[in-house]
Amino acid sequence: MVGMIELEGLTKRYGEKVAVDNLSFGVAPGIITGFLGPNGAGKSTTMRMVxxxxxxxxxDVRIDGRHYHQLKDPLTHIGALLDxxxxxxxxxxxxxxxxxxQANGIPDRRVHEVLDTVGLTAVAKKKAKGFSLGMGQRxxxxxxxxxxxxxxxxxxxxNGLDPEGIHWIRNLMKTLAGQGRTVFVSSHLMSEMALTADHLVVIGQGRLLADTSMARFIAENSRSYVRVRTPQRERLLDALAxxxxxxxESGAEVLEVDGDKSAAIGELAARHQVVLHELSPxxxxxxEAFMRLTAESVEYHAHDGQTPAGQSPAAPGQAWGSDWRNS
Structure with a gap:
C-alpha cells in the first residue's frame, strides 16, 4: 500500500536498557494516527528508527515496503519533524x-510554497537563531x-505554538490526511490529540499497549456513567432499585449509574413523577483513558511532596516518589 509505514518486531537496546521492545504495527494512509506513551516510552526512538x-x-521497519536508505528520493516519500x-x-x-x-532535487519554487503554507514568508530572510520556539516549529x-x-x-x-498555531497545525494535518496522505504524530497534549487523531498507537516502556481507533480506545479504557441530580433522592433510588x-455512587443530591442508561433513567423518573435537575451521560x-491504560508503564512517578509515613525526607536534589533508576 502506498504511504504505509510497517514495523515488525522492532527492538532497540542501549546496553541493558530496552528502549523499544518488539513493536509491531502499521500506520495507514488517509487518517491521522496518534502515537502516545509516557515519557521514556520509546516514541522518539521509534520515529528515529523509521x-x-x-x-x-x-x-524491521519499512516505508512503502523499503528501508529508508533504499528510497531514491526520501523527502518525496516521507517528511518528518523530529527536532x-x-x-x-x-x-x-x-x-x-x-x-x-537543492540537496534532494526539489525545485526552488517549492521553498516559497512551503514558507507561505506555514506562515513564514514575512520572515523568510531572517536568521533562524532569532526565531521563537513556535517559529522554529513552523x-x-x-x-x-x-x-x-x-x-x-x-x-x-x-510545542511552542500559540492557540492560533495549534489550530493551524491541527487543520493542516486533517487536510493532509484528507488528501490520502499518511500522518503519524506524537504529542503529550491529550486534549489536542483527542481533537486530531482518528487512530491511536499507544506504547509503554517500549512495548505496544494499544493499536485501535480513538473511540474504541476510550471506550475500552475508561468508565462511562450517568450523573443524576434530584431533590427526590430516596424516591428515585427506590424506582431504580x-x-x-x-x-x-451517591451523594446528598447526586447519583451515579454505570453505563449509558440516561434514556432508561429519564423514562423511569417520568413514570414515577420524580423531578430531575440533571441527567447527563x-x-x-x-x-483519563490514557492514564488508566499506562498507569503501570510510567517510569517516573511524582507525588505531592508529602513525606509518606515511615519514610525519611528526600535527599537534596531528589524528588519525592521519583524513580531514578534510569535517570
Whole structure:
C-alpha cells in the first residue's frame, strides 16, 4: 500500500536498557494516527528508527515496503519533524529550506510554497537563531512538507505554538490526511490529540499497549456513567432499585449509574413523577483513558511532596516518589 509505514518486531537496546521492545504495527494512509506513551516510552526512538537515524537491535521497519536508505528520493516519500532546533542558526529560513531542496532535487519554487503554507514568508530572510520556539516549529514543518511527501511524521509538532498555531497545525494535518496522505504524530497534549487523531498507537516502556481507533480506545479504557441530580433522592433510588438499575455512587443530591442508561433513567423518573435537575451521560476523556491504560508503564512517578509515613525526607536534589533508576 502506498504511504504505509510497517514495523515488525522492532527492538532497540542501549546496553541493558530496552528502549523499544518488539513493536509491531502499521500506520495507514488517509487518517491521522496518534502515537502516545509516557515519557521514556520509546516514541522518539521509534520515529528515529523509521528514518534510519537509529539502527534497530532487532526487527524491521519499512516505508512503502523499503528501508529508508533504499528510497531514491526520501523527502518525496516521507517528511518528518523530529527536532525543530536542528537548524543552522546562521542561515535564514529561506536558505535553510533552499539547501534541503537543492540537496534532494526539489525545485526552488517549492521553498516559497512551503514558507507561505506555514506562515513564514514575512520572515523568510531572517536568521533562524532569532526565531521563537513556535517559529522554529513552523520552519521544521515547512521542511517536512518540502518534498510534497505521501507520509508526514511529526514528533510533538505543537510545542511552542500559540492557540492560533495549534489550530493551524491541527487543520493542516486533517487536510493532509484528507488528501490520502499518511500522518503519524506524537504529542503529550491529550486534549489536542483527542481533537486530531482518528487512530491511536499507544506504547509503554517500549512495548505496544494499544493499536485501535480513538473511540474504541476510550471506550475500552475508561468508565462511562450517568450523573443524576434530584431533590427526590430516596424516591428515585427506590424506582431504580425496582428496575434493577444499580447506583454505583451517591451523594446528598447526586447519583451515579454505570453505563449509558440516561434514556432508561429519564423514562423511569417520568413514570414515577420524580423531578430531575440533571441527567447527563459522562464519558471519560482521552487523558483519563490514557492514564488508566499506562498507569503501570510510567517510569517516573511524582507525588505531592508529602513525606509518606515511615519514610525519611528526600535527599537534596531528589524528588519525592521519583524513580531514578534510569535517570
Amino acid at each position: 528514518l534510519g537515524l537509529d539502527r534497530p537491535s532487532a526487527g 525543530a532546533k536542528a537548524v543552522h542558526g546562521g542561515r535564514s529560513a529561506y536558505h535553510h529550506l533552499l539547501c534541503l531542496a 520552519l521544521g514543518i515547512a521542511g517536512a512538507l518540502l518534498g510534497d511527501p505521501r507520509i508526514l511524521m511529526f514528533d510533538e509538532p505543537v 425496582g428496575a434493577g438499575i444499580e447506583v454505583v 459522562q464519558r471519560a476523556s482521552l487523558e
